[in-house]
Amino acid sequence: MFIDDLAIQDTAIAQPLRPPGQQVFTRRAERLLTLAQGHAMADFLQCCAAIAQAQQACHDSLAEQAVSSTASLRDILTRLHQALGLALGDSSHSAIHCLLAMDDDALQALATSLRTGTAAANAALHAGLPLLGASLQVQAVISARQRDLGRLQHIESDHCPVCHAPPVASLLRRGDSGHAVRYACCSQCASEWHVTRVKCLGCGNTRQLQYRSLAHRDAEPAAPNHKQPHQHRAVQEAECCDSCHGELKIVSTLLDPLAEPFADDLASLMLDMLAGEAGYGRIGVNPYFIAGEA
Secondary structure, three states, X not given: OOOOHHHOOOOOOOOOEEOOOOOHHHHHHHHHHXXXXXXXXXXXXXXXXXXXXXXXXXXXXXXHOOOOOOOOHHHHHHHHHHHXXXXXXXXXXXXXXXXXXXXXXXXXXXXXXXXXXXXXXXXXXXXXXXXXXXXXXXXXXXXXXXXXXXXXXXXXXXXXXXXXXXXXXXXXXXXXXXXXXXXXXXXXXXXXXXXXXXXXXXXXXXXXXXXXXXXXXXXXXXOOOOOOOOOOXXXXXXXXXXXXXXXXXXXXXXXXXXOOHHHHHHHOHHHHHHHHHOOOEEOOOEOOEOOOOO
């Protein structure tokens, strides 16, 4: 485990709870398109970018029509489906039609399980789950932006204090003191809440943590530098806990100001696979990618 000044929790945090921005989906789409360039999963990242663009258009449309507080999950899913059109494959269209044919209670029950990253038992629905997850995000972001988050008491938690969903990843930002401050980012409403810099969000363990990142096959390992141990850290890392064997991404805006939790998590899914082979289970939930998806 790396220990240096980035591991020290700041005593003064200007924003213990950060609300989602108005252009949260646009920024995500732009980051996905950037990361897709030359990426082995370029088509997948570009598809997710198209979904994020449709999410932003849906969010803005609902806000303009002043119906955002009453928009149903079914309504948002229908809007996203219509907006994406030919960008979706036949299997996705078929699955979404199946989803829309479900009654409200069944659709909501599926959405509730999806919030935790649980795939539907019915394989015919799998291809539609990312769009259902995207609908949940639009609904959650609208709700979060309508709330006065300043009234919420900040309590460090493994779930979002705004909508109680699990995190997608954690994010390093530059704090008031100049050191890195860590936030967990909600997988649904994209609100961020301050968490301890070195701590497993799965079990609360502060020891036996490992930080893993991807490197080029032919890259030479950097020589240890105890004065600057973070000099060769990566934008996307996996924090692996040897206590609960959980793994959660850490994305650094200090190393790349354009880093975005959802996009950078998707672009580093190979890191999750390697962590899984080493015995660590993914803690983060990303609605664009559902484990076990066909």
